[in-house]
Amino acid sequence: MKRSIKSATLIISIAAMSLGAAACGGPPDKDSDSTSKAASATSAKDVGGMDALVKAAQKEGQLNVIALPPTWANYGKIIDAFESKYDIKINSAQPDAASQDEINAANTLKGTKRAPDVFDLGQSVALANTAMFAPYKVATFDSIPEDFKDPDGTWVNDYGGFMSIGFDTDKVPEVTSLDDLLGAKYKGKVALNGDPTQAGAAFSGVVMAAVANGGSADDVAPGVDFFEKLKKAGNFLPVDPTPATIESGQTPVVIDWDYTNAAETAKLPSWKVVVPEGAAVGGYYYQAINKDAPHPAAARLWQEFLYSDEGQNLYLGGGARPVRADAMKADGTLDEALYDKLPAVQGDPVLPTEEQTKTAAAYLSKNWSKVAG
């Protein structure tokens, strides 16, 4: 008896030791003076002006971003532009991760050099985690519309778009409305970008279907019914569309944000994007700085860059609607040629509130399995 107890204690203590060793890791580097100043800065002024911020960021030399796909809202080019402009290396982790993964990564990597410095989040995840964000006001803060920012700059909308239908004119007839998709010509061809109980884009796709079928942001049941009909008709394709599936013709019709769909037109000339009439459902992403950012100055410089005219026009280059579009149009700094290329939006756009999103999410998690289960 005693012997078994002894060996058990031995095993446990060894396991505990190895666990302890694994958990420790290296101690974080000593903060340099400028870095500690940047960590609490709520504007470039607090660091000593824009030039000082640039210097502090360059001293850090790196920036960790997460969940920024290169083909999403032009992030590939934005990252390149930032790297070459400031000579700061960007470590882009898990480009295809979801918003919640960003928060999970920040929590698990907290205190290490690999934790994400900045977030680009969907609405629900952003608003549920504001305690993890560092408030910061970029130089252009005042030209961002009131509804699209936290008054302290804890989060700021960066870019947005409308739900759209992208389709390959070589493979399917012209799409003008959602109801068209129920026709026999679209059998096994209509894909939704993700599972609406998981991904923001797919969720907005269901809201769009609801609005188009007599529902609203408050009542998404008609949207689920629509996809149920689509499934019954055999038209619903249960594949996650990616640039690869679109270009290889595996997903001839894709319901997704207009900017992701628009990004495909450059590579696939027969690809067209339409925002269905009377069912314009919009959504904006949320930009924020990680309170525990390992590179606080670079994180703040990244925000300054994203909200500068240059950064905002880069979003536009990816077909996304930059949050400062109206102010930039008035100033004449908006790239009008790019702006005119955005798909036309008719009717009053619907922008679901946090409350509406929550109600709809609860309905979906109970009822979506009727469609995909």
Next chain:
Amino acid sequence: MSRRVRRLVPLLGLVPFFGYLTIFLLIPTVAVVVGAFVENDRASLSNIKALGDDVVLRTLWHSVVLSAESAVIGAVLGALLAYAVVTGNPDGLLRRSVTSACGVLAQFGGVTLAFAFIATLGFSGVVTEAGRDLFGIDLFGSGWLFGLKGLTLVYTYFQIPLMVIVFLPSLDGMRVQWREAAESLGASTWQFWRYIAGPLLLPAFLGSMLLLFANAFAAYATAAALVSQGSPILPLLIRNALTSEIVLGQSHLAFALALDMIVVVVIVMTLYALLLRRTSRWLT
């Protein structure tokens, strides 16, 4: 050295193994069990209650059906293949090539396996395209490959070779003398299988089938790579609970779902151990 200490020495060699078990099996299991009974940092039964939810029950049912179907198909076809191998020359080319192929294929899963099936039977897969061009039939349909039916087919792909590996030793354990004895007493082939080989092999067969069931029940990577719409099986529902950006704060539900899976696997593995004990009485 005292006698007691000397008896401990051989155990030292096992320390790394036990350490490994503690870190990667014991601690996570305890974390799952504890986590399942916590909500908002307090003890709570809400997540356990949520296991009775329609969606969770339906998903559990799907998981069980998928695992059972792929286990039965895998066990029957695998056993036939194993029998074909065993009747051949024990050192022959057939046996060597089949067993080594099975060793590889039983471990062929995850993204690579999913991709192999998409490239074969997906929308523009090789076989799908050939079916369209040569026979004018649409094998792809509405994307059955990406649902439960597809998962059953894909899982069967690694279940059959696994069955061959786990069932072959039992077939090898059958003695030629038993058959000779039966024949010399005038038994027909049918009688030999019905009264001797059948009852002897049945526990091993059922045990292997249970192992296949557990193997399919816990498989995640293949399904995750294949299924992007909905969460038809429990491992995918756990992923959904952990990463959803629409329904937040479900991480403890994920623990409860994992607990659900542990319970099922423990039941299956207990049955397996019981059957194994029965088999080993004869086939050693």
